Amino acid sequence: MCFSSFCWHVEDHHLYSLFPNWGDPKVCYGVSGSHAPALERAMRKHLPNLFEEQPHLLNELVTQLSPSGLKSEGVPLHRAVQHSGEFVLTFPRAYHSGFNCGFNCAEAVNVAPVDWLEHGQNAVELYSKQCRKTSTSHDKLLLGSAREAVQALWELSVLGKKTTRNMSWQSVCGKDGMLTRAVKTRVRMEEERLDRLPICLKPQKMERDFDLNNGGECFSCFYDLHLLAARCKCSPDRFSCLKHAKLFCSCDINHRYVLQLHTINELNMLVEALEGRSEAIIWASEDTTDMHTTRLDHESGMFHKRIKSCDSRET
Incomplete structure (x- = not known):
């Protein structure tokens, strides 16, 4: 018209x-x-x-x-x-x-090219202040990209596969790479939020399909809960970001707990893998060939070595 x-x-x-x-x-x-x-x-x-x-x-x-x-x-x-x-x-x-x-x-x-990740993170934080729903999980996209990049680094360093895809991922990794910076920034944000938690709130392991079964957003500001979520025993089906955990109810703080998908040590190891540290690449690349079946060893905090374990140890 x-x-x-x-x-x-x-x-x-x-x-x-x-x-x-x-x-x-x-x-x-x-x-x-x-x-x-x-x-x-x-x-x-x-x-x-x-x-x-x-x-x-x-x-x-x-x-x-x-x-x-x-x-x-x-x-x-x-x-x-x-x-x-x-x-x-x-x-x-x-x-x-x-x-x-x-x-x-x-x-x-x-x-969403890699240089968008920083802007996307800013958008998620702004949406939280505005109590606006997100249309996608930024954290899931960010970690998914990181895992694909680590798999590419593993194929380059261990198998010598210099494919266009692998070289493209390598170009955004390294200590000053755009993807590395985006993941490192996100990990620091998560670490700061955890540091502000009361000592009595001990993080518990989050189920990998948590956001699929529970909506994956804060009841108050709709913040993405892919990595961290707070909960109270009185409301098992209600979740919040750490900022709004106090708004749950009037229950004693001992009734509340935090669900955590990955520990800070695990996330920092992922950052080291993106930076190019060989041991971290071997550690983090294990499950990238099957993004939906990644398992974490609760005792050691290490990815289970299921793929190329012998070759990885020799490398």
Whole structure:
């Protein structure tokens, strides 16, 4: 429809988006992710009544403000005219809107290259503050990527398989690799949260299918509980993130406990594997060929050596 428009928004989890266009041109406006807070402040300033009624109005994709209104507030703005057959790529947390100059057809896809992981983690923390549901488990995606990378490092170092896939994973590992940094940052966050727990709260082992059977989100802020979850004996089917564990009930703290998928030592070993330490690669690569059947030895905290165990020891 001529002059139909789409409102200001960012992609879920601050993902990249890529969309082609067929037909009449589409006029697109964009604000970079670094200036997203400035756009949000401008929107709240110009539409105070709407935001008072709906504090998270920008998540609804129903709010429009003219580019001139944003520019008057000092928000840097970019404009592009997308013709038939051309692609537009939006970056993490980049607000975009626009209108159609006539009949056209477009489709969009979200993509998550490795450099998005940092932005995705920021999105998850922001969603928690906004009490907004996530559409995917960022931690599951992050750890899944780490395990695939470790398997690639193992194949390179032990089997000498210099495939394109293995070399691609290697390029984002190492001490300064993008994937390594993302996992290391996440592990530090988890370690800090555990350090703030009362001493009487001893972590217990989380079942591997916990998030499938229990929803995997905090009852209060909807934070992803793939790695850690708090629970009280009085409410066995209710879970929270560590930040909202006190909101469960009035029970004594001794009735509460924490479920933990991996210990901090295990997560740090995974980081060392991504950094390239041989012993850690052998330790962590064991179950990456079967992502859904990884088992942890509760006594030793080590992955069971089921695949190539003899070759691994010799290496």
